Amino acid sequence: MNAVPMVELWRGGRMESRHLGHAVIWHADAGLVESWGNPAEAIFPRSSCKMIQALPLMESGAGAGLRPEQLALACASHQGAALHVGAVQRWLADMGMSESDLRCGAHEPGDRAERDRLICAHEAPCQCHNNCSGKHTGFLTMNRHLKGDAEYVAPDHPLQRAILQAFEEVTGETSPGYGIDGCSAPNFATSVTGLARAMAAFAGAGGGGSARDRAMVALREAMAAHPEYVAGEGRACTELMRAMGGRVAIKTGAEAVFVAIVPERRVGIALKIADGGTRASEAAICALLVRLGVLDPGHPATRKRLDAVQTNWRGLETGLVRLADGFPA
Amino acid sequence: MNAVPMVELWRGGRMESRHLGHAVIWHADAGLVESWGNPAEAIFPRSSCKMIQALPLMESGAGAGLRPEQLALACASHQGAALHVGAVQRWLADMGMSESDLRCGAHEPGDRAERDRLICAHEAPCQCHNNCSGKHTGFLTMNRHLKGDAEYVAPDHPLQRAILQAFEEVTGETSPGYGIDGCSAPNFATSVTGLARAMAAFAGAGGGGSARDRAMVALREAMAAHPEYVAGEGRACTELMRAMGGRVAIKTGAEAVFVAIVPERRVGIALKIADGGTRASEAAICALLVRLGVLDPGHPATRKRLDAVQTNWRGLETGLVRLADGFPA
Numbered sequence: 001m002n003a004v005p006m007v008e009l010w011r012g013g014r015m016e017s018r019h020l021g022h023a024v025i026w027h028a029d030a031g032l033v034e035s036w037g038n039p040a041e042a043i044f045p046r047s048s049c050k051m052i053q054a055l056p057l058m059e060s061g062a063g064a065g066l067r068p069e070q071l072a073l074a075c076a077s078h079q080g081a082a083l084h085v086g087a088v089q090r091w092l093a094d095m096g097m098s099e100s101d102l103r104c105g106a107h108e109p110g111d112r113a114e115r116d117r118l119i120c121a122h123e124a125p126c127q128c129h130n131n132c133s134g135k136h137t138g139f140l141t142m143n144r145h146l147k148g149d150a151e152y153v154a155p156d157h158p159l160q161r162a163i164l165q166a167f168e169e170v171t172g173e174t175s176p177g178y179g180i181d182g183c184s185a186p187n188f189a190t191s192v193t194g195l196a197r198a199m200a201a202f203a204g205a206g207g208g209g210s211a212r213d214r215a216m217v218a219l220r221e222a223m224a225a226h227p228e229y230v231a232g233e234g235r236a237c238t239e240l241m242r243a244m245g246g247r248v249a250i251k252t253g254a255e256a257v258f259v260a261i262v263p264e265r266r267v268g269i270a271l272k273i274a275d276g277g278t279r280a281s282e283a284a285i286c287a288l289l290v291r292l293g294v295l296d297p298g299h300p301a302t303r304k305r306l307d308a309v310q311t312n313w314r315g316l317e318t319g320l321v322r323l324a325d326g327f328p329a
Numbered sequence: 330m331n332a333v334p335m336v337e338l339w340r341g342g343r344m345e346s347r348h349l350g351h352a353v354i355w356h357a358d359a360g361l362v363e364s365w366g367n368p369a370e371a372i373f374p375r376s377s378c379k380m381i382q383a384l385p386l387m388e389s390g391a392g393a394g395l396r397p398e399q400l401a402l403a404c405a406s407h408q409g410a411a412l413h414v415g416a417v418q419r420w421l422a423d424m425g426m427s428e429s430d431l432r433c434g435a436h437e438p439g440d441r442a443e444r445d446r447l448i449c450a451h452e453a454p455c456q457c458h459n460n461c462s463g464k465h466t467g468f469l470t471m472n473r474h475l476k477g478d479a480e481y482v483a484p485d486h487p488l489q490r491a492i493l494q495a496f497e498e499v500t501g502e503t504s505p506g507y508g509i510d511g512c513s514a515p516n517f518a519t520s521v522t523g524l525a526r527a528m529a530a531f532a533g534a535g536g537g538g539s540a541r542d543r544a545m546v547a548l549r550e551a552m553a554a555h556p557e558y559v560a561g562e563g564r565a566c567t568e569l570m571r572a573m574g575g576r577v578a579i580k581t582g583a584e585a586v587f588v589a590i591v592p593e594r595r596v597g598i599a600l601k602i603a604d605g606g607t608r609a610s611e612a613a614i615c616a617l618l619v620r621l622g623v624l625d626p627g628h629p630a631t632r633k634r635l636d637a638v639q640t641n642w643r644g645l646e647t648g649l650v651r652l653a654d655g656f657p658a
Contacts, residue, residue: 009584009605012508014518016373017584017605020349044345105642120449130642179341180647189343255338255346275604276338276346313434313459318509 002038005324007280019280023271024196028204039193043272044179048253050075050135051219056162057138058215062145071222072229073134079232080109080129088128091137102127103153104136104183132183155186170198192270199268202261220261223249236282239301248294256281283321287328331367334653336609348609352600353525357533368522372601373508377582379404379464380548385491386467387544391474400551401558402463408561409438409458417457420466431456432482433465433512461512484515499527521599528597531590549590552578565611568630577623585610612650620657
C-alpha cells in the first residue's frame with residue numbers, strides 16, 4: 001500500500017500508536033501539487049463525496065428552489081441535533097413526503113441533547129436522525145424530478161446512475177466499483193488522486209457559465225457558509241470551517257477520509273488514513289490546511305486536533321496527538 | 330516499526346482499511362512459540378495488565394478475604410452496569426470507604442441501561458461508573474494494607490512502586506518508562522514479548538507454592554469464571570471467555586492491546602495493533618485463540634469479530650472484518 005506515517009499518539013514520552021495514510025493536493029489547472037503515500041490507492045470516499053452526490057440535484061435544476069442551508073444539509077454528515085432533524089422534516093413536508101420515504105435507516109443521534117431527549121421520552125430515533133438524512137432528502141428531491149421509483153438507493157436506479165456519471169466526470173476516472181455505505185446508498189470507489197481532482201474542480205469553479213460550474217459554486221459556498229448544518233457543534237467539519245471563516249469547504253468520511261475545497265488557492269485535498277482512524281484524518285487535514293495557509297495552527301479548533309493534548313477523566317494530561325516526522329514536510 | 334498486516338475491513342469486494350500489528354505467543358517453560366511484527370516493540374499494556382497490577386494485592390495477603398467476583402472486578406474494564414457499580418460500592422462500603430476515595434475520575438457508562446437510567450434521573454455518572462473502578466478499589470484495598478497516603482495513583486506511591494516491581498519481575502524486563510492512563514494510574518511500558526512472558530507466567534502458575542503462584546492462579550481463575558465482571562454484556566472479553574467455557578482468561582487494553590492466558594497450553598499471548606484500532610485487536614486475538622485450538626471459530630462470539638459481516642442501519646450487508654493474508658499463517 002505504501003501508506004506513509006502521518007499521525008501518532010504519544011504517551012509518557014513515547015509513541016503509543018501510529019497512523020499511516022495517503023494524501024493528494026491537486027490544483028484545478030496545474031494538476032498535482034503534492035502527494036504522500038500512494039496517490040493511486042483506490043479508496044471509498046464514503047461521506048466525503050456528498051457534494052459530488054449532490055451535483056445531479058443542482059445541475060438538473062431540481063434543487064433550484066433550495067436554500068443554502070438545505071444544500072449544506074444535502075452535503076452533511078450531521079449529528080441529528082434538533083436543528084438538523086427539524087430542517088429535514090420540513091424539507092420532506094415541503095415535498096409532501098415523510099420520514100418513511102427515506103431509505104437511510106435510523107440510528108441514535110450523536111447530538112447529546114437530542115439523544116437524551118429521545119431516551120427520556122422513550123422515543124426511538126427515526127430515519128431523520130440518521131447522519132445522512134439530509135443527503136437522502138436531496139436524493140428524494142432529485143428523484144421526484146426524475147420520476148424514479150421509491151428505491152432510490154438501488155445501484156441501478158436512475159438517480160445513482162446519474163451520480164455515477166457525475167462522479168466519474170469530476171474524478172476524471174472510471175470508478176473501479178462500489179460498496180454499500182452505512183446509509184444504504186452505493187459509494188463509488190476512486191483513487192486518492194481522483195477524489196482530490198474532484199475537489200480541485202469544485203475549488204476552481206466560478207469562471208464558467210455551465211450548470212456544473214454553478215452547481216459546484218453553490219454547493220461549496222453553502223457548506224462553507226453554514227458549517228453548523230454540515231456536522232454539528234463540537235465536530236471537526238463545523239469547527240474547522242468556522243475557524244476558516246467561510247473561505248474553505250471541508251468534509252469528513254467514514255474510515256478516515258477527509259477532503260477540502262480551497263477556492264482561493266484553486267486546490268482540492270483528499271486524504272485517507274489506511275486504518276480508518278478518524279482522530280488521524282482530522283489531524284492530517286488540519287496539517288494540510290495549515291500548510292496551505294488557510295487554517296491558523298493556533299486556533300482552538302486546530303489545537304483540539306493537531307498537537308492535541310489528551311486529558312483523562314480527572315483532567316490530567318495523558319498524551320498528545322501529533323504529526324509523524326516527515327509529514328507533511 | 331515492522332508491524333505486519335493483521336486485520337482488514339473489506340467493502341464492495343475491495344479492501345477499505347487495514348490494520349498492522351505485533352503479536353507474541355510465549356510458553357511458560359519453552360519461551361517463544363511464535364511472533365509477528367516486532368516482538369521487541371515497546372508498548373503500553375494499558376488495561377490489559379490489570380491482573381499484573383493486582384499481584385501485590387494478592388501476594389501481600391491484603392486481598393485474602395476477597396471473593397472471586399471481586400478479583401475479576403479488580404482485573405476488569407467493566408462497562409458500568411448496575412452489576413459492576415453495585416459491587417464496587419459494596420466493596421468500598423465493606424472497607425468503610427466511599428466513591429470519593431477513588432482517583433479514577435467519572436465517565437458515562439458504556440452499559441445502555443445504566444446510561445439511560447442516569448440520563449433520565451438527571452444524575453451524573455460517579456467514579457464507580459469508571460471502567461477501572463474495580464481496579465482502583467483493589468488499589469484501595471492494598472493501600473489500606475500498606476497504610477499509604479490517599480493519592481495512591483502517584484507514580485512514586487508505595488502501591489505503584491510495588492506494582493512496578495511485580496511488573497518488571499513477571500515481564501522479565503526493566504520497564505523503559507510509564508505513561509499516565511485514562512484512569513490516572515501510571516501504566517508501565519514493556520515489550521510485546523515482555524507482556525506475553527508475563528501472561529505465560531500466569532498460564533504456567535499452579536505447580537508452585539509461592540505467594541505469586543497462588544496469586545496468579547486465583548486471578549486468572551476469577552477472570553475466567555466470572556467474565557461478566559471483567560467487561561459486560563456484548564463485550565469481547567466477556568463473550569469470548571464465555572465461549573471458551575472458563576478455560577482461558579483474556580483481557581483487552583486501550584489502543585488495541587489484547588492478552589490471553591491459556592493454562593492448558595501453558596502459554597500467554599500479547600498483541601498490539603499499531604494504530605490503536607480495537608476492532609482489529611479483537612479480530613486478531615480471536616485468530617490466535619482459534620490457532621491455539623481453544624476458541625471455536627464457528628462460535629457466535631467469534632463470528633461477531635472474525636470474518637465478521639458488517640451490516641448497516643437497515644440491516645444490509647456492507648462489509649467484512651477479516652484477517653490479512655498471511656496472518657496468523
